[in-house]
Every structure is written in C-alpha cells, then in structure tokens.
Amino acid sequence: MAQEAKSAIVTGAGRGIGRAIALKLAQSSYKRVAVFDILGDNAQAVTKEIEALGGEAIAVAVDLTKCQQVQNGVAEVVAKFGQIDLLVNNAGWDKLELFLDSEEATWEKVISINFKSVLLMCRTVVPHMVARGSGKVVSIASDAGRVGSMGEAVYSGTKGAIIAFSKSLAREMARHKISVNVVCPGLTETPLLQGIRDQSEKAHKVIDAVTRAIPFGRVGTPEEIANAVAFFASSEADFVTGQTLSVSGGLTMC
Ligand SMILES: NC(=O)c1ccc[n+]([C@@H]2O[C@H](COP(=O)([O-])OP(=O)(O)OC[C@H]3O[C@@H](n4cnc5c(N)ncnc54)[C@H](O)[C@@H]3O)[C@@H](O)[C@H]2O)c1
Numbered sequence: 001m002a003q004e005a006k007s008a009i010v011t012g013a014g015r016g017i018g019r020a021i022a023l024k025l026a027q028s029s030y031k032r033v034a035v036f037d038i039l040g041d042n043a044q045a046v047t048k049e050i051e052a053l054g055g056e057a058i059a060v061a062v063d064l065t066k067c068q069q070v071q072n073g074v075a076e077v078v079a080k081f082g083q084i085d086l087l088v089n090n091a092g093w094d095k096l097e098l099f100l101d102s103e104e105a106t107w108e109k110v111i112s113i114n115f116k117s118v119l120l121m122c123r124t125v126v127p128h129m130v131a132r133g134s135g136k137v138v139s140i141a142s143d144a145g146r147v148g149s150m151g152e153a154v155y156s157g158t159k160g161a162i163i164a165f166s167k168s169l170a171r172e173m174a175r176h177k178i179s180v181n182v183v184c185p186g187l188t189e190t191p192l193l194q195g196i197r198d199q200s201e202k203a204h205k206v207i208d209a210v211t212r213a214i215p216f217g218r219v220g221t222p223e224e225i226a227n228a229v230a231f232f233a234s235s236e237a238d239f240v241t242g243q244t245l246s247v248s249g250g251l252t253m254c
Helices: 016-026 040-052 067-081 104-132 153-176 191-199 201-213 222-233
Strands: 007-011 032-037 056-061 086-089 135-140 178-185 244-247
Touching: 007 016, 007 067, 007 104, 016 032, 016 040, 016 086, 016 222, 032 040, 032 067, 040 056, 056 067, 067 104, 086 104, 086 222, 104 135, 104 153, 104 178, 135 153, 135 222, 153 178, 178 222, 191 201, 222 244
Parallel strands: 007 032, 007 086, 032 056, 086 135, 135 178, 178 244
Antiparallel strands: none
16 A cells, blocks of 8 residues: 655745755655745745645745744644644744844844744644654754854854754654754855845855865755755654754865
C-alpha cells in the first residue's frame, strides 16, 4: 500500500530560501505543503509551483509575530491536511547597522520576526506532534548566530537564541519522538541579501568582503540550504536531534 503523503508547514516560504525549501519538500515525501508568509500573493504563487510539481498546497497569509494569526493559520492547516509532520521555521529579517547606531524599534522588529515567531509556531504546532507521538522541527538560524557578525548584533542574538532554544526543545521533545534541528545558512542569494546590499554603499562593500572570505569563494543558493533541511526532515535523520548544521561554503568551521 502506498504511504500517505506527509504534510509540512514552511514559514516565510513566499520567496527566497523558504520557497526553495517548500519546492524541495514537495518533491520528497512531504507532498502536502502549507506556505506561510506575510506576503499573501507570493505565498499563493508558490502553491501553484508546488501543484505543478504534483504536490498539494495551501497559502496562509499570516503575520508570524501575531499569536492569533499563527493559531488561525495552523488551525487551517490541521483542518485541510489532518496532521502536521514537519514544521520549518524559516521566516526572518535583518538590517545591517552597528549596534550603537541601532534603535529599540528595530530590535523589537528583529526579535519578533526572527525569534518570537519561532516560539509562537512551535507553541502552536508541536502539541499536535506530541498528540501523535511523532514529528520534526527544523529552524533556519544563521552562521551569525554561531560566531557573531559585525553590523548584525541583534540579528545574531536572535539566531543564537534559535540555536539554544532548539537544543532545549530537542531535549524536552525526545520522549515524544520529535526531533528538533537547526540549519545555519551563510550568505545566500535571496531578496533579503539583495535588500541588504541595496541599503547603502557600505553595506554592499561588507557583503562583498564577506563573500571573498568564504572558502568556496561564492554565496550559496537557496536550493543548497533546502537540501540540508530536506535531510533533517527525512527518515534518514530519524536519530538526529539537537544539531546545528552550517551550509555556508566553509565560512564557519567550528
Ligand atoms: N539570505 C541570507 O544570506 C541568509 C543568511 C543567513 C540566514 N538567513 C536566514 O534565512 C531565512 C530566510 O531568509 P531569506 O534570505 O530567504 O529572506 P527573504 O526576505 O528573501 O524571505 C523571507 C520571507 O519571510 C517572510 N516574512 C518576513 N517577516 C514575516 C512575518 N512577520 N510573517 C510572515 N512572513 C514573514 C517574507 O515576506 C519573505 O517572504 C531567514 O531566517 C534569514 O535570517 C538568510
């Protein structure tokens, strides 16, 4: 008998790395993919791409920093797919600036989009996994969260928080057969990275300098990040939890 298609939620999947993850999953055993993004039109467009690949998809237009919207969105997925086998926390935002030039309003935005959204999604989705005694969570942090990054102090703090939170959640969830892992991209060619380059001439130069420091000599592609997520999401990683994998062309090696 054919195995029933598994279902996944990918946040921030309307473009960039999230879109690549959603498309990669749709070509794996996760044929049912929920595309969560604040940009509803983008999310809708990605569902069409998933359907063209033979998958089943729903677009959920949601601001992941708002608890009620997250709860409504997850309820919609449970109603449509019946279960959630995989949660990929990918949505994020960044602004390149020195910490002493940064302001509280920016910290609040960075913390809520990058970290609070992960807490809200996990708090809402993981109970469904606990009830079934299985599930996987993969969150996208950043090499900045492992080794720090000039001009990204608060961003790095939120990414370090994702790593520490995921290790703790992995310990709490192991008894329920739920794995929790983290993928850390280095520089990856997406609209976010282009937006940072476009912020200023200085930002452009910083990105160029970091690119030159990458041992493989280039930035990554969204598909290369998606491949690592697909591994953690696969049954081949069933005995892997609490781990952090950098996909950064060797930018960090610790
Ligand atoms: N691109 C890089 O160089 C790079 C490097 C390291 C880590 N990352 C991380 O990878 C992840 C994806 O980044 P990307 O480069 O694809 O970015 P992106 O800006 O291209 O895509 C992010 C997506 O998240 C969505 N989003 C943002 N805020 C949201 C909110 N409040 N509610 C719902 N959706 C929201 C955006 O609409 C967008 O579609 C982020 O967590 C980012 O921090 C990226």
